[in-house]
Amino acid sequence: GQQVMQIPQYQHVQEGEDFTTYCNSSTTLSNIQWYKQRPGGHPVFLIQLVKSGEVKKQKRLTFQFGEAKKNSSLHITATQTTDVGTYFCAGENYNQGGKLIFGQGTELSVKP
Amino acid sequence: GAGVSQTPSNKVTEKGKYVELRCDPISGHTALYWYRQSLGQGPEFLIYFQGTGAADDSGLPNDRFFAVRPEGSVSTLKIQRTERGDSAVYLCASSRGGTGELFFGEGSRLTVL
Structure with missing residues (x-):
C-alpha cells in the first residue's frame, strides 16, 4: 500500500538557524498537504501543493513539490521559538481520492 | 459549529468493553x-x-471497529471488545468536498486498561 516517509524524525536547532524536512511517497501523488501540530494540540493545515515542481511560500516557510510528484519538502528560514512543533506531510493518491496518508512527522525544537 | 467537535475528550475503559466516540x-x-x-x-x-x-474504510484495523454517519453530519466511531493496543488519540476531521484542507478536532484520548 501507499507509504509516506519523512526525515528527519527529530531536528533540534538554535533560534535563527534554518530547518528542512523531507517527505517521500512510494507512489505518485495527486497532491500533498503539510500540517503543523503543536505539543498537545491537533494538526493544523499549512498548505496544499498540486502541480509538479510547484513552489509556494508563506513568510519564512517554503514548500516544494517534486517534478515526479513523489516527494516534497518544507524549509523554514531563520527559525523562531514559535515554529516549535511537529510537521507532517500528507499525500493523496490519484486512485484513492480523499484518503490522505500522513508521514510520521518531523519534530522541531528551537533553542532560544 | 465553529470547529470540529469531538466527545468525549478523554475516555478510560477496561479491556473488553465497548466504546463510542462522537464527532460533530x-x-x-x-x-x-x-x-x-x-x-x-x-x-x-x-x-x-x-x-x-x-467512501473508504480500508484503514479500519479489524472488524471490532465500525463507524457510521447516518444523516451525513455527526459521526460515531464504535470499538467493540477494546484491547490495550487500541489506546490512542482518535482524531476526527472534516473538509468541504473531500479534497483539500482537513479541519481537525481536538481528539478523543482513549485509554484501555
Missing part, C-alpha cells in the same frame, strides 16, 4: 475522516465518509 463536523462539510494517532506517530487513516456513505 463543521456545518456544511460533506467529507468526514477518522484517524488515530499514537504517541510520536503521524495520524493513521481509519475511514473516510463522503455524505452518509463510507
